Amino acid sequence: MKDLSAELNKNLIERVAMGDILRRRARDAGPREALVEFVDGERRAVTYLELNRRVNRLVRGLRARGLEPGDKVALLEGNTIDFATVAFACYKAGWVFVPINFLQNPDDIRYNFEHAQVSAVIYSSLLENIAVDCGKDLAHIRFTVSIGTEAGAADARLADLMDESAETEILDTVIKDRDTAQIIYTSGTTSRAKGVMSSHLALFLATLNNPLSVGFARYHRHLSVLPLFHIAAQVNYLCTLQLGGTVVLLNQFDPVQFADTMAREKIAGTALLPMMWQALLNVPDIKQRDFSALETGIYAMAPIARATLEALRSTFDCKFHLGSGQTEFTPVPCVFLDGTETQFGEGNYWGSATMVADQAVLDDHGNELPPGEVGEICWRGPQAMNGYLNNPEATTEVHRGGWHRSGDLGLIDDKGQLLFVDRKKDMIKSGGENIASNKVEKVILGIEGVLVTAVFGVPHPHWDEAVCAAVQAAPGVNLTEAEVIDHCKRHLGGYEVPKRVLFPDSLPFTASGKVQKQPLRRKYRDLFTGTGATRDQ
Numbered sequence: 001m002k003d004l005s006a007e008l009n010k011n012l013i014e015r016v017a018m019g020d021i022l023r024r025r026a027r028d029a030g031p032r033e034a035l036v037e038f039v040d041g042e043r044r045a046v047t048y049l050e051l052n053r054r055v056n057r058l059v060r061g062l063r064a065r066g067l068e069p070g071d072k073v074a075l076l077e078g079n080t081i082d083f084a085t086v087a088f089a090c091y092k093a094g095w096v097f098v099p100i101n102f103l104q105n106p107d108d109i110r111y112n113f114e115h116a117q118v119s120a121v122i123y124s125s126l127l128e129n130i131a132v133d134c135g136k137d138l139a140h141i142r143f144t145v146s147i148g149t150e151a152g153a154a155d156a157r158l159a160d161l162m163d164e165s166a167e168t169e170i171l172d173t174v175i176k177d178r179d180t181a182q183i184i185y186t187s188g189t190t191s192r193a194k195g196v197m198s199s200h201l202a203l204f205l206a207t208l209n210n211p212l213s214v215g216f217a218r219y220h221r222h223l224s225v226l227p228l229f230h231i232a233a234q235v236n237y238l239c240t241l242q243l244g245g246t247v248v249l250l251n252q253f254d255p256v257q258f259a260d261t262m263a264r265e266k267i268a269g270t271a272l273l274p275m276m277w278q279a280l281l282n283v284p285d286i287k288q289r290d291f292s293a294l295e296t297g298i299y300a301m302a303p304i305a306r307a308t309l310e311a312l313r314s315t316f317d318c319k320f321h322l323g324s325g326q327t328e329f330t331p332v333p334c335v336f337l338d339g340t341e342t343q344f345g346e347g348n349y350w351g352s353a354t355m356v357a358d359q360a361v362l363d364d365h366g367n368e369l370p371p372g373e374v375g376e377i378c379w380r381g382p383q384a385m386n387g388y389l390n391n392p393e394a395t396t397e398v399h400r401g402g403w404h405r406s407g408d409l410g411l412i413d414d415k416g417q418l419l420f421v422d423r424k425k426d427m428i429k430s431g432g433e434n435i436a437s438n439k440v441e442k443v444i445l446g447i448e449g450v451l452v453t454a455v456f457g458v459p460h461p462h463w464d465e466a467v468c469a470a471v472q473a474a475p476g477v478n479l480t481e482a483e484v485i486d487h488c489k490r491h492l493g494g495y496e497v498p499k500r501v502l503f504p505d506s507l508p509f510t511a512s513g514k515v516q517k518q519p520l521r522r523k524y525r526d527l528f529t530g531t532g533a534t535r536d537q
Helices: 006-014 019-028 048-063 081-093 106-116 125-135 158-163 200-214 231-242 255-264 274-281 306-316 392-398 437-445 481-491 517-523
Strands: 033-039 042-047 072-076 096-099 120-124 143-147 180-185 195-199 221-224 246-249 269-272 296-299 319-326 329-336 348-353 358-362 375-380 404-412 418-423 428-430 433-435 450-460 464-473 500-502
Touching: 019 048, 019 081, 019 231, 033 048, 033 081, 042 048, 048 081, 048 158, 072 081, 072 106, 072 125, 081 096, 081 158, 081 180, 096 106, 106 125, 106 180, 106 195, 120 125, 125 143, 143 158, 180 200, 195 200, 200 231, 200 319, 200 329, 221 231, 221 255, 231 246, 231 269, 231 329, 255 274, 269 274, 274 296, 274 306, 274 450, 306 319, 319 348, 329 375, 348 358, 348 437, 358 404, 392 404, 418 437, 428 450, 428 464, 433 437, 437 450, 437 464, 437 481, 450 517, 481 500
Parallel strands: 033 246, 072 096, 072 120, 096 180, 120 143, 221 246, 221 269, 269 296, 296 319, 464 500
Antiparallel strands: 033 042, 180 195, 319 329, 329 348, 348 418, 358 375, 375 404, 404 418, 428 433, 450 464
8 A cells, every 4th residue: 555644544543434334344244245125126235345346436436526525415315225325435535424305395405405515416316306406506516416327417327427436445535533424404393404413433333332232233134114314224224234234225114015025034123113013013914924033123203002012022022122312312322122120111211321321311400300300311422413513502502511402301210211201392281280292192002093193282271282182093993082082081180181182184294203293283273272262172
C-alpha cells in the first residue's frame, strides 16, 4: 500500500466506522449470503464478498460525479439489496446517508431535501415522479441517480456507475467515531419532522449491543419487512450483517407470504408490529408450517395482550422480546425480555436498560425520582444522537442536565423495571385527573377482534378533555361502541373510560406503524364543543 498520511494511518488502525463492518465480513464470511430479495417471484442473493465489491464500485462511481466527504446523499428506495449498497457506500466514503420516507406527502419529502441540503438524490425507478418533482429547482442537488433498467429523468443509472468503476477496497478516507453517518427524519405530528443526526459510533454500538441484549447468534438469519428508512428496521438489518448473517428482505407485509418465507428461509429472528404478529396467528394452517429455526420474535411500538402473546408462544415456540427506544437514541436503550417476572403485570413494561445505556426517570427539574413515581424517561450513553440538524435549540432542550430526554413518561418499579405510562403530549387531562392513553389502549386491545386502537383527548366543556377511542376491528368483526365502553368499565376507573368510541374506516399511521393521534384530535375536536355536552357525555 502507498504511504499514508499520519492522520489516515492512525484513523484506519483505531476507528469505529460503519463501512468497516462490510469489509470485515467480506474477509471472514465472504461466500455467505448477506442479503436476499425477491423480484417478480425470483429469489436474488448477494454474498458478503459481492456486496462489498458492489459498494466499492459505487463509491468510485459517485466520487466521479463530484461527491466529497460530508456531502449528503438522499435515497428513496424500498427494502432491496440496492438500499444496503447505497447505505454502505455512504458509510465507507464519509458521506451522510439520508434515507427518505417516500410514504410522506411530497411537500415533506421536498422539505427533507431542502433541510438536509442533499447533494445527490438516488431513487427507485418506481418513485421517479416523486423524486423528480420534489427535487425540482433545488440548486444544492448536483445530480440524480435512478435505480432501474433505464436512467429515465436521472443523470445516471446506478448499475452504470458501478459497472464503470474498480472494486478494490476503499481505505482513503478519515472517518471519526462521532462523524454523522446518517440523518433520519422523525415522524412529525404537530410540526415539521426533525433531522436526527446519528454517528458512526452510535450505529456501530447498536449492532453489538442489540444482539447481546436479545441473544442473536453469529450467522443469524433475519426476515425484514418493516421499511429500512425507519431506524427500527435499520438497526435490525445492520445487526445481522455485523454478525455475518443473512437478511431476507420483503417490501410488503402479506401474512401468508411472510409465514411461508419465514419457514422456507429458516428464519431465526424477525421484528414486527403487534398487529402484524396478530395477523400471522390468523393465517390458515399456520401451525402446519415448520418454524423450528425461529428463536426470537421482536415486537415494538405497542404492547401485546397476554392472550395474544401466549398464542404466539404456542404457535412459534420461541421467545418474544419487546424492544423500545427512539430514533434520537439509536435503538435499543432498553429491552423487556420474555419471561421477566413482571411480563403480565399492570401496564406497558419496557424493561431494563441495555448494557451501554443508563436509564432513569426524572422530574421537571432533573432530579431522579424514586421507584413508583412518574416522570420523564431519560437515557444516556454512546448511542445518543449527535443532535437535530440545524436545530441547536431543540438539541439543547432534549439534552438538558446530562441526560437525553425521551419525551415519554414512565416509572421504575420496585424490581428496577421501566414501565411506560404515556407520551407527555398524549397524557389526557380530564376532570382534574391525568389519564394515560396507553393504559386505556391496552385494555381495549384485550377485546377479541380489536386490531389496533388509539386513545386521545378532545376538548370538553365540563371535563376540560374527554377520553375518546378510535378502534379498528378485524374483518368480519362487528363491534359496537357500547361493547367497548362496557369492557372498559370492567377494567378501568370511571374517569378513564372513553366517553366516545369511534370506528373510522382507517387510522392515520406513520411509516413505523404508530398511529398518529394529532390528526385524530383535529378530526374530532368539535365532538363535544357547542353540542350541549353534559357531565355524563
